[in-house]
Amino acid sequence: MQLGVIGLGRMGQIVVDRVLDAGHDVVAFDLDAAAVATAADAGARPAEDLNDLTDRLGEGKRIWLMVPAGEAVDATLSELEPHLDAEDVVVDGGNSHFESSVRRAESTDAAYLDCGTSGGPAGAELGFSLMIGGPEWAYEAMTPVFDAIATGPAGHDRMGPSGSGHYVKMVHNGVEYALMQTYGEGFELLANGRYDLDLESVARTWNNGAVIRSWLLELCEEAFREEGNDLGDVADHVAGGSTGTWTVQEALEQEIPVPLIYQALAERFGSRADDGRFARRLANRLRYGFGRHEVQRRGE
Ligand SMILES: NC(=O)C1=CN([C@@H]2O[C@H](COP(=O)(O)OP(=O)(O)OC[C@H]3O[C@@H](n4cnc5c(N)ncnc54)[C@H](O)[C@@H]3O)[C@@H](O)[C@H]2O)C=CC1
Ligand SMILES: O=C(CO)[C@H](O)[C@H](O)COP(=O)(O)O
Numbered sequence: 001m002q003l004g005v006i007g008l009g010r011m012g013q014i015v016v017d018r019v020l021d022a023g024h025d026v027v028a029f030d031l032d033a034a035a036v037a038t039a040a041d042a043g044a045r046p047a048e049d050l051n052d053l054t055d056r057l058g059e060g061k062r063i064w065l066m067v068p069a070g071e072a073v074d075a076t077l078s079e080l081e082p083h084l085d086a087e088d089v090v091v092d093g094g095n096s097h098f099e100s101s102v103r104r105a106e107s108t109d110a111a112y113l114d115c116g117t118s119g120g121p122a123g124a125e126l127g128f129s130l131m132i133g134g135p136e137w138a139y140e141a142m143t144p145v146f147d148a149i150a151t152g153p154a155g156h157d158r159m160g161p162s163g164s165g166h167y168v169k170m171v172h173n174g175v176e177y178a179l180m181q182t183y184g185e186g187f188e189l190l191a192n193g194r195y196d197l198d199l200e201s202v203a204r205t206w207n208n209g210a211v212i213r214s215w216l217l218e219l220c221e222e223a224f225r226e227e228g229n230d231l232g233d234v235a236d237h238v239a240g241g242s243t244g245t246w247t248v249q250e251a252l253e254q255e256i257p258v259p260l261i262y263q264a265l266a267e268r269f270g271s272r273a274d275d276g277r278f279a280r281r282l283a284n285r286l287r288y289g290f291g292r293h294e295v296q297r298r299g300e
């Protein structure tokens with residue numbers, strides 16, 4: 001299969017590499033020429049612009065968007081639109097709001113799949129977990145690509161109609177916020193409690209068989225190993241917040257109580273008061289672990 005990939009940053013380059021490794025062809029475009037050159041070095045065919053990309057894809061285009069959520073998705077789609085028809089499939093693998101995805105699916109001539117992508121930089125080796133919404137035929141048509149990008153056939157599924165993939169990913173991120181918060185609180189207690197503990201050792205021990213073992217806990221272990229028991233100069237400022245806000249907004253609308261997710265979001269906003277809380281510092285460092293989001297350092 002031939003796939004056009006637009007957006008070749010942290011996640012898009014992994015998409016390119018995994019699709020190439022599975023033996024497919026890739027045509028790659030990014031506004032950043034250096035990112036295109038990296039994709040070309042990996043074996044993708046570089047496109048000069050979106051016209052060039054669509055020309056190279058020919059009929060029955062298969063396109064993967066991995067650009068930042070929001071305006072970049074709309075801008076890319078409006079430029080692609082004159083080149084798209086009903087036989088084409090466009091996948092948005094970013095963290096778009098599910099309602100934007102429904103709107104986009106309704107306004108494009110192509111079949112539109114909204115794909116929640118989870119796994120961060122570790123996905124380069126392990127593959128991602130993909131939560132997909134949209135027309136069934138388009139999901140089937142893209143299955144070879146999903147098999148390549150995901151951990152394998154069990155790492156992706158069609159959640160339902162348009163919007164459902166990004167809806168499930170939005171809730172995933174709300175859960176992610178709450179998990180980070182609870183690990184942070186536990187380690188804050190251990191760091192300031194009765195015993196002088198080696199937190200990397202605690203995390204490692206918990207990761208080996210404990211009920212609460214997880215990838216986020218492995219990233220806690222990595223954070224203590226790389227930053228030190230006291231997290232060194234990692235600041236208490238946790239960036240991000242949009243996907244957690246959407247989760248809480250949706251929960252309010254559906255009248256579903258999500259106090260833990262709300263509290264984790266509130267803690268994240270509260271972190272901007274810079275009061276040195278350990279849990280917030282760990283959450284700041286974990287976002288680097290799972291998303292390569294820049295670590296805020298003290299004094300910056
Ligand atoms: N970093 C992570 O672990 C995860 C990120 N995501 C989502 O995936 C999407 C991409 O994220 P990252 O790869 O981390 O971002 P990134 O910032 O590393 O890469 C984005 C790339 O898109 C390019 N770009 C921006 N506007 C463009 C346009 N109009 N046309 C072509 N290229 C354009 C940029 O030059 C950049 O290379 C976002 O929606 C993000 O929320 C989803 C899951 C995990
Ligand atoms: O989707 C992700 C992980 O699953 C991305 O890393 C996302 O950026 C995390 O959300 P936030 O930026 O609000 O922490």
